[in-house]
Amino acid sequence: MNGAPLSLRETLAWGALGALAFVGFWTLITTSGLVPRQFLPSPLDLVQRFFHLLTSPFAGATLPEHLASSFRRYAFGVLLAAAIGIPLGLLMGWFRLLDDIVTPIFDGLRFIAPIAWVPFAALWFGTGIGGPVMIIFAGAFPPCLINAYRGARFVEPRLIEAARMLGTGNLRMILEILLPAAVPSIVAGLRVSAGLGWQSLVGAELIVAAAGVGFMMVQAQGSVQTTTVMAGMLAIGLVGMLIDILLRQGEAWMRRRRGLDS
Amino acid sequence: MGSIRFQNVDKVFGASQAGVKVLDDINLEIGEKEFVAIVGPSGCGKTTCLRMVAGFEAPSSGTITVSGKVVSEPGPDRAVVFQQFALFPWKTVRENIDLGLRNKNLPAAERDRLIADALKLMNLESHAGAFPHQLSGGMQQRVAIARAYVLDPDVLLMDEPFGALDAQTRVVMQEELVRLARVNPRTVLFITHAVEEAVYLADRVAIMTRRPGRIKEVLDIKSVRLAENWDRFARIEDVMDQESFVHLRTQIWKSLREEKGAQGV
Numbered sequence: 001m002n003g004a005p006l007s008l009r010e011t012l013a014w015g016a017l018g019a020l021a022f023v024g025f026w027t028l029i030t031t032s033g034l035v036p037r038q039f040l041p042s043p044l045d046l047v048q049r050f051f052h053l054l055t056s057p058f059a060g061a062t063l064p065e066h067l068a069s070s071f072r073r074y075a076f077g078v079l080l081a082a083a084i085g086i087p088l089g090l091l092m093g094w095f096r097l098l099d100d101i102v103t104p105i106f107d108g109l110r111f112i113a114p115i116a117w118v119p120f121a122a123l124w125f126g127t128g129i130g131g132p133v134m135i136i137f138a139g140a141f142p143p144c145l146i147n148a149y150r151g152a153r154f155v156e157p158r159l160i161e162a163a164r165m166l167g168t169g170n171l172r173m174i175l176e177i178l179l180p181a182a183v184p185s186i187v188a189g190l191r192v193s194a195g196l197g198w199q200s201l202v203g204a205e206l207i208v209a210a211a212g213v214g215f216m217m218v219q220a221q222g223s224v225q226t227t228t229v230m231a232g233m234l235a236i237g238l239v240g241m242l243i244d245i246l247l248r249q250g251e252a253w254m255r256r257r258r259g260l261d262s
Numbered sequence: 263m264g265s266i267r268f269q270n271v272d273k274v275f276g277a278s279q280a281g282v283k284v285l286d287d288i289n290l291e292i293g294e295k296e297f298v299a300i301v302g303p304s305g306c307g308k309t310t311c312l313r314m315v316a317g318f319e320a321p322s323s324g325t326i327t328v329s330g331k332v333v334s335e336p337g338p339d340r341a342v343v344f345q346q347f348a349l350f351p352w353k354t355v356r357e358n359i360d361l362g363l364r365n366k367n368l369p370a371a372e373r374d375r376l377i378a379d380a381l382k383l384m385n386l387e388s389h390a391g392a393f394p395h396q397l398s399g400g401m402q403q404r405v406a407i408a409r410a411y412v413l414d415p416d417v418l419l420m421d422e423p424f425g426a427l428d429a430q431t432r433v434v435m436q437e438e439l440v441r442l443a444r445v446n447p448r449t450v451l452f453i454t455h456a457v458e459e460a461v462y463l464a465d466r467v468a469i470m471t472r473r474p475g476r477i478k479e480v481l482d483i484k485s486v487r488l489a490e491n492w493d494r495f496a497r498i499e500d501v502m503d504q505e506s507f508v509h510l511r512t513q514i515w516k517s518l519r520e521e522k523g524a525q526g527v
Contacts, residue, residue, distance in 0.1 A: 161318055162348040166362035166413070167338040176361070180352040258351065258395075 059219035070212040077136025085144025093152025114139035114200035132204035139200030140193040147189025151182025264449035266292040271324035286474040299460035302470030341410035380412040400431035
């Protein structure tokens with residue numbers, strides 16, 4: 001980064017200016033008639049549609065209902081990824097043998113985009129909750145595992161020596177030394193997982209679901225309701241931002257409590 | 263119980279062919295309840311000596327025995343006090359001290375009693391619930407010493423324990439350690455590069471050569487301390503004023519200076 005640091009007020013002012021310019025440019029394009037409304041709705045249409053969908057059902061449910069249905073799958077997938085990824089990462093960080101066994105498989109699998117699992121998700125689970133959960137899991141799992149593993153591997157060697165000198169066994173070493181030492185890394189990983197999981201979710205629902213924001217968007221696309229598609233995109237963006245803000249707060253709180261940041 | 267014995271110990275770091283020899287034929291015996299300090303130029307391998315007794319590293323050849331048993335891995339019979347304290351930041355003072363006791367599967371009531379004793383011994387009673395980062399360096403090292411003492415170890419291994427402290431705190435801790443040694447004497451192996459500290463604290467001082475480290479000579483301090491009755495002084499500066507103290511200090515300094523000279527420093 002170059003340039004002098006800006007004050008908070010300046011930063012906010014420039015951010016607002018950017019957003020305004022973006023919306024202004026967008027409005028200009030749509031009102032000039034350069035692009036048909038059906039291809040690109042105007043910001044005003046979008047906002048109206050968004051608020052309309054909050055109360056009136058589309059594709060069988062209102063937008064909040066679709067969101068709730070999406071969020072259930074999402075929470076399921078991310079929690080499953082954390083519940084398996086974090087313990088496995090910690091174990092791999094302590095037991096070299098397990099590391100040697102799992103790492104090659106994992107390194108091969110993690111470069112497959114979550115969306116690539118869609119055909120199998122559809123084949124194995126149909127449109128039930130299993131399919132989307134599996135795809136969200138595929139997106140959220142790698143950061144959980146990698147960050148728990150790195151956190152465990154890069155614990156200050158002195159702390160491990162101190163614990164061994166105190167006669168600490170494997171289980172207690174993992175639960176009381178590696179896990180707490182890895183917490184900052186794990187929390188950072190969870191934030192990435194949550195983001196990737198949320199992104200994968202919509203992809204999953206576009207194909208294998210009978211409700212949810214993604215499903216709503218596909219239905220809207222079928223009847224060329226571009227404004228509704230975009231309202232879905234807006235909802236996804238807003239919820240994603242909200243999740244990230246909450247997790248950032250959680251991370252900052254954890255770091256303060258630990259004495260890592262003042 | 264509580265003796266340390268180095269027998270023909272060599273230590274080579276890296277592959278045996280291209281490796282660097284850091285310790286060469288170390289022979290040293292530390293008796294029951296004896297306090298031995300090792301001093302030497304930096305990089306001479308004195309900390310490696312301690313780490314091998316702790317079981318963090320293995321000798322390349324030769325053996326190290328503690329209380330008659332050959333050392334093979336770390337264990338609570340050989341408690342270590344590290345220069346950088348190595349307290350668990352997510353555990354309170356009490357929990358840091360408790361970990362070793364829980365590992366011994368002692369009943370809660372006995373652990374409580376032992377922790378209370380250790381806290382009292384190190385004047386930490388009012389900080390039991392604090393986290394390490396809320397304490398000063400000197401306080402943190404008190405916790406580390408309490409954590410080691412509470413295990414009732416055969417030997418206490420101290421690796422430049424006051425090296426990270428400021429000068430005033432250091433003096434307080436040195437006096438504290440002398441007080442501890444009177445209340446609760448232990449077999450201690452103490453690593454330091456501070457000559458005064460070694461003479462003030464130790465029964466014997468082993469001087470090491472530069473790398474590859476060998477034991478150059480071992481000085482008897484205890485007989486001088488007893489003959490000159492240093493224990494009548496409560497303060498370190500009064501002891502350091504004694505001619506007998508100055509004489510020993512100078513002798514060790516000269517010996518170390520030769521090593522540094524040989525290195526061309």
